[in-house]
Amino acid sequence: MIPLQIKEVATKLNISPRAIRFYEEKGLISPIKQAHNQYRTFTEQDIWRLQTILSLREAGMPLESIKHALAEMDEDNIQELRYYLELQRSVLVAKWLEMKQVIETTDHMITLLKVNRTLPLEAIYKLAEGSKTLKEQRTAWKDTWHYDELAPTHDERAASHSGEYTYYEDTLNLIVKWVSAIQGEHGLDLGTGTGNLAGKFIAGGIHMSGVDQSKEMLRHSQRKYPTLEGRLGNFLAIPYLEGVFDFVVSSFAFHHLTNEQQLLALTEMRRVLKPRGRICIAGPMSSLLHLSHWFEENGYLLKQQLIHTVIPIIYAVPIR
DNA sequence: ATTCTGACA
């Protein structure tokens, strides 16, 4: 029973023959066809491949991504495969956050309805606003892939412009100094890039995790700092559960976000931070006003400075 | 009888 026909395979895997042909059409599989009648024949490997497709699809991965993942598996490229899974994970986190938000606003509306016997118009807006924000998050995803080409030269570029490099080094060092992490703490570096900031903490014996949207950047950071726990993801959907970090830092990354997105990022930081968790952000941002506003409204004590009079840095510690 | 391709929902 080596050569299986399409219907047999379909039955075995609980899918339709049409689905199998569809996967072939999309280039995910290429079963051999018999010369005379064009009937497809499936080998054990074909079936294993289909199983893989179904598993990844079960996890919600789009067919296009599955295609790439399979290609990496063909070449035994475990690294690449891992990053596809990481990417998939980060997408799931984003969706999870999305649902969480919707549930929260729904709960809110239920409460309003209970109290007011009617639904205020602004509540409707709020819900719409929520899903709008989510779409923006998704939009940010598409750019993810092409950042990768920058990774190999990142450190060179950071070091090239001597003046900027001074700022760069001093900025990282000041973040480390202000945060003054102690042994046993767990920190997160958002937009860790090649891991330079996280590396400084690691050098001090601190357990660090890093999030970056580029898998190439992550790869470089892992190479430089094997103990760094790198993970794919973005600022607006940090791929971690609630309350796991003692501090969150971010350098030379925040300015890529709009002000609105930055505030969203802050709420995300607070989500993954422990109750007393602190935040330190630095980089070429035009203004810190909106950030300091948010921090004050949310019960943080602030410390700010302009490094070399050009690079703003802000450190926030929860009061209490 | 079964599969295939292509069109359309």
Added chain:
DNA sequence: TGTCAGCA
């Protein structure tokens, strides 16, 4: 992806 048509 499901469904349907017209073939081989």
